[in-house]
Amino acid sequence: MNLNQLTIKDAKEGLKAKKFSSIELTKACIEQIKKYNKDLSAFITITEKEALESAKKADELISNKQDLPFLGIPVALKDLFSTKGIKTTAASNVLKDYVPEYDATVVRKLKDAGAVIVGKTNLDAWAHGSSGENSDFGPTKNPWNKEYVPGGSSSGSAVSVASDMCIASTGTDTGGSIRLPASFNNVVGLKPTYGRVSRYGIIAMASSLDSIGHFTKTVEDSALFFNVTAGKDIMDATTLPDLTEDFTKNLDNGIKGLKIGIPKEFVSGLDEDVEITFKQSYKILENLGAQIVDIKLPYTEYGIAAYYIIQPSEVSSNLARYDGIRYGNKRSTFGDEAKRRIMLGTFTLSSGYYDAYYKKAMSIRTLIKKDFDDTFQKIDALFSPVCSTPPWKLGEKISDPLKMYLSDALTVTANIAGIPSLSVPAGFSSNDLPIGIQIMGKQLSENILFRIGNAFEKYTNFYKQKPKL
């Protein structure tokens, strides 16, 4: 096994036992990036020099018997996370030469934990998209088959982990932007409870929905990553009070006796491959001792409609700051998708339409949230596919925005309700493309999601399968 293929857990153990150095581990990742980035477009910026400097420092600290959670571990950042002195573009021409003067809170936390930043990953510009094709710098490709989309918007972050260009990466999930690419790439993706990870310094998409999460190779790594990033931040007033907990603590408790619901609205109209995979998946949970129950979440069908009012409204407001004066380029340099969303949001917030659209959508939000709240009185978690189809071909949906938007039908309601959801590899389609399942829980229930995900992963081991690059 090459060093860049390691998990966080194994890399940490190897570094600690001096089986290899952080310099060697970092070089292995950078080599992999250099070898395959031309084909995959996973990275916008490679920070080789800075990475090798931090790796050298990490090796010194390790020699001095220092122990930090991510000491010497190579991590990639979605290019929406502000990095002091390193270009942060949001994959948009508006910010193509923007260099922040400060780090996002999550970036600072990762650095404080000893992480080595290897680069900034590609995305749908401003995180607007489900396929990775809306990047102003060219689409990211799916490493399992380069003719297919990797899923978006955190396309490069998912691909960088799937193709072992780093050990883990950060992402953002406003309507599915972590879970969808995680499921399309056979990696683990966490969309945490809204407010559990600071949004400070991360370029805002839709502020009431944006959740800051990450991609890892295993569920255990996802819990280790969350140990570093979760917590209250004075710079983000929407962060929740601290609950000091070790997210790895209950991982191996098994799932015997847990009540897991399958929402019927999430499993109708599935593609055949997804349906087969999903059935096998919940049978596995049953075999592991969970009780599977059928659940109804009747307002699910209004999720996308409500989301495509709330989200563009907040987008139009957040992107109003890009005036090309203080930083960035002129508004004429926005790409098509950003222009569409700015206009849609400007319209739904405009005089005479506010009540009919924005207020209506916020009422639907109440009903969707109530659906979940009532359900979680009765069960421990929900289980569903991440997407009703496997990855689709590049170009297939790009000229039909509505069709693209509907790809998020199974993911947006978790954002609307602010609940956490963990995407875990669940198998492959008939043409060998990854399929993922998601485990959703009530707010602050990440511990249970990790527990279920870990039991499922230990039984299936899909994460061990790698794309042939």
Next chain:
Amino acid sequence: MKIDVTHIAKLADLPLAQSEKEKFGKQLSEILSYIEKLKEVDTKKVEITSQVTGLENVTREDEAKPSLSQNEALSNAKSQHNGLFKVKAILE
């Protein structure tokens, strides 16, 4: 639902070419027609939800803290003059 693209683009300060106006006009109408399905739901007695944290009145001490220097704040400005952002005249 027809959308007045020229008016909305003006509100949003987005310069659009004629061909873009036509393309976006059609696409946005399709999206809005889909969104119309929310009308099926009676929400007269439903309270709105604008955020989901349950947090209220989050405040902090009003203390000055170190912040960006003038040079740092200007570091990405393409047009500046004497340490200030330089903008086009707003009034004639």
